[in-house]
Amino acid sequence: MxxxxxxxxxxxxxxxxxxxxxxxxxxxxxxxxxxxxxxxxxxxxxxxxxxxxxxxxxxxxxxxxxxxxxxxxxxxxxxxxxxxxxxxxxxxxxxxxxxxxxxxxxxxxxxxxxxxxxxxxxxxxxxxxxxxxxxxxxMNPIDLNLEPSILSQAFRCEIEHRLGVSCVSSGPVVCQVTLDRGGYVPGESIGISASVHNRSNVTVKSTKAALTETIQYMARGKVVQSERRELACLMRGKIRPGESDEWTNEQLYVPPLPPTNLRGCHLIKIQYDVYFIIEPKSLEKEVKLQLPIMMATYPLRSEGNGNSYKAGTHYPSTLPIFRPWLEDKPVID
Missing domain, CATH: 2.60.40.640 (Immunoglobulin-like)
Known part of the structure; x- marks a missing residue:
């Protein structure tokens, strides 16, 4: 038939x-x-x-x-x-x-x-x-030019943490981290500056800046699953007692990502952070500074030209849906 x-x-x-x-x-x-x-x-x-x-x-x-x-x-x-x-x-x-x-x-x-x-x-x-x-x-776009202006400004986070056996001779590790701004779009790079002063008697094994994605799944008004994964990172070597290290506008690339929070969705929340991590050369727990950022769709316009966007960015023509790291092992706190 x-x-x-x-x-x-x-x-x-x-x-x-x-x-x-x-x-x-x-x-x-x-x-x-x-x-x-x-x-x-x-x-x-x-x-x-x-x-x-x-x-x-x-x-x-x-x-x-x-x-x-x-x-x-x-x-x-x-x-x-x-x-x-x-x-x-x-x-x-x-x-x-x-x-x-x-x-x-x-x-x-x-x-x-x-x-x-x-x-x-x-x-x-x-x-x-x-x-x-x-x-x-x-795609429900987020335009950084329509968000609060503070997202276009640099922001800073600092910490003072004591390492090693607590005694008069051991001072703290003093760390100050600055991001060039608080909002980005995929394809841009995050400018990271940092100063780390090791005044302790413990060697700092490494310092690291990592871009992370945190997804929370909600059901019946409660978080029922949460996952965090590292998307990109930069690392520097050891800092001995009494020494310092300076990061000067180091560039952390932003891969294709969906925007911060799914605006209009009450079941799935997405958050992006830059973590600056100090790892001591001992059994002590690493020190973390958390700097939340916004992931948007449209980039900031160049200063002095309201219709021009920064070099290397453009209006989106696709939405990053399938992310190759979905099957990777999530980052564990």
């Missing part, structure tokens, strides 16, 4: 599949038939959802979900009417939908996701239903 349905596709007008909140999602459902085919209806469904799915150490499943889009329409047929007969050949059924403002960006994680997709179903009177599905990507 020959196959009646030759093609059943969802085609978007925007072939990149990347959309911003407030834009129109438009395209067509394309059907190619070999024979006359009766159809009760062609149903179209647009879905946007956030899902968290976690298995606890006791093997209990924790699940939560929230909807961002749930829009249904009929592209063919009306309720209560008889079937329509579609002739052999190609049939095209257009659709157009305005995406709501405030949609969170698409995100895929180990324990949860934010996904957007369209589903369509062609129903025949004999009970047979043909189905298809197509994912699209939403």
């Amino acid at each position: 020959p196959r009646k349905l030759l093609k059943f596709l969802i085609l978007f007008d925007n072939t990149s599949l990347l959309y911003f909140p407030g834009q129109f999602l438009s395209g067509r459902v394309l059907i190619e038939l070999q024979d006359d085919t009766p159809a009760l209806g062609l149903h179209f469904h647009v879905v946007g959802e956030g899902v968290v799915r976690v298995r606890t150490p006791r093997q209990e499943r924790v699940y939560d979900r929230e909807n961002y889009i749930d829009f249904r329409m009929r592209l063919l047929g009306e309720p209560g009417q008889g079937p329509s007969v579609l002739s052999p050949g190609i049939h095209s059924f257009p659709f157009k939908l305005g995406l709501p403002l405030g949609l969170p960006s698409t995100f895929l994680g180990k324990h949860g996701w934010v996904q957007y997709y369209c589903k369509t179903a062609l129903k025949e009177p004999n009970g047979l239903t043909h189905k298809n599905q197509q994912v699209f990507i939403v």
